Amino acid sequence: MFDFTGDRLVIGKFCMIASGVEFVMNGANHLSDAVSAYPFAVFGGDWAEAMAGKAYPTKGDTRVGNDVWIGYRATIMPGVTIGDGAIIGACAVVTRDVPPYTIVGGNPARVIRPRFDAATTARLLALAWWHWPVEKITRHVALLTGDVDAFLAAAESEVRAGPTYPSTP
Numbered sequence: 001m002f003d004f005t006g007d008r009l010v011i012g013k014f015c016m017i018a019s020g021v022e023f024v025m026n027g028a029n030h031l032s033d034a035v036s037a038y039p040f041a042v043f044g045g046d047w048a049e050a051m052a053g054k055a056y057p058t059k060g061d062t063r064v065g066n067d068v069w070i071g072y073r074a075t076i077m078p079g080v081t082i083g084d085g086a087i088i089g090a091c092a093v094v095t096r097d098v099p100p101y102t103i104v105g106g107n108p109a110r111v112i113r114p115r116f117d118a119a120t121t122a123r124l125l126a127l128a129w130w131h132w133p134v135e136k137i138t139r140h141v142a143l144l145t146g147d148v149d150a151f152l153a154a155a156e157s158e159v160r161a162g163p164t165y166p167s168t169p
Contacts, residue, residue, distance in 0.1 A: 005058055007078065012066035013130040018090070020073035026058045029078060065100065066130035084125060085115060100125055120148060127155050 007026040030037040040050035059079025071090035082098045089105025101115040143151040
């Protein structure tokens with residue numbers, strides 16, 4: 001609706017974004033410390049100078065981490081960062097940053113619970129499987145959709161063993 005403000009929407013890899021999800025960007029922000037929040041200047045003409053010497057507030061880029069699930073009709077407000085592995089509940093209104101591997105829901109969105117304990121979350125973040133080559137993801141795909149401890153054991157074991165390369169004839 002308003003002029004582009006230069007903010008960006010950055011979405012990581014392997015994200016699931018349901019239908020009806022909305023990302024509100026900084027162009028929708030308005031003055032809140034003035035007498036009126038109405039955007040007079042966007043209509044030009046005699047009102048073109050209404051914002052002279054003023055600027056609409058900005059909250060920076062909106063970032064969605066990797067392996068994030070955003071539920072049906074969720075709304076993500078400007079400048080929010082959603083951490084890797086987070087789950088956003090259906091119809092949630094996300095007004096604040098969401099930590100990695102955390103489930104949030106409601107309006108405004110609140111933490112429902114972490115997906116894993118802090119140590120497991122740290123291990124998953126260190127592995128950053130979403131940056132692996134597709135062949136490595138394919139080797140682990142059954143574990144990625146299964147038990148977290150089994151996945152971590154296999155992935156960390158492979159890291160300790162070092163990279164494997166296909167043999168050449």
